[in-house]
Amino acid sequence: xxxxxxxxxxxxxxxxxxxxxxxxxxxxxxxxxxxxxxxxxxxxxxxxxxxxxxxxxxxxxxxxxxxxxxxxxxxxxxxxxxxxxxxxxxxxxxxxxxxxxxxxxxxxxxxxxxxxxxxxxxxxxxxxxxxxxxxxxxxxxxxxxxxxxxxxxx
Numbered sequence: 735x736x737x738x739x740x741x742x743x744x745x746x747x748x749x750x751x752x753x754x755x756x757x758x759x760x761x762x763x764x765x766x767x768x769x770x771x772x773x774x775x776x777x778x779x780x781x782x783x784x785x786x787x788x789x790x791x792x793x794x795x796x797x798x799x800x801x802x803x804x805x806x807x808x809x810x811x812x813x814x815x816x817x818x819x820x821x822x823x824x825x826x827x828x829x830x831x832x833x834x835x836x837x838x839x840x841x842x843x844x845x846x847x848x849x850x851x852x853x854x855x856x857x858x859x860x861x862x863x864x865x866x867x868x869x870x871x872x873x874x875x876x877x878x879x880x881x882x883x884x885x886x887x888x
Contacts, residue, residue, distance in 0.1 A: 735852045737880045740811040740836070745769045746872040746879070750817045755785070758820060762799070762835045765812050770837070772810075776803055777837065791824025795867075796857045800836040800850060809838045809849040815866055815875055832857060832866055856882045 745765055752758040759781045766772040780801030784790065791797040812835040819829030834853045838846035856862060856879070865878045 743876045745812045746876045748870045749814050752820050789823045791822040793826040796832045797830040802838050802840045
């Protein structure tokens with residue numbers, strides 16, 4: 735799996751402030767609309783529905799909110815680097831500052847799981863996270879994430 739197949743460079747953002755998970759999801763929905771032409775309310779609702787099953791904050795300041803939605807034909811990613819960490823309700827109770835949202839087709843099956851595994855592996859790497867946290871420029875953040883393409887595919 736390649737990062738560039740999941741993530742459009744225009745879907746990488748440095749966010750100065752996200753005051754709540756609800757506002758974060760709104761920002762993700764706005765980017766989903768502007769970059770991938772997804773319906774904002776559908777995107778937000780799907781993320782909230784998935785989150786109600788259990789938090790997608792995986793620990794160490796990382797969250798991977800994800801949802802399946804109708805009307806797309808491949809897995810789509812959005813990455814946010816938050817300037818101020820957000821209380822996300824993560825498994826380790828640590829606030830989140832790296833957020834990689836994924837939207838998958840409702841019938842994506844194994845592709846969705848492969849994408850989740852790939853993103854999880856990438857963001858478990860402390861060196862990658864350190865580089866991401868040291869940058870505010872979306873182009874540099876995208877380059878850091880894209881450089882992980884040499885990782886083994888799921």
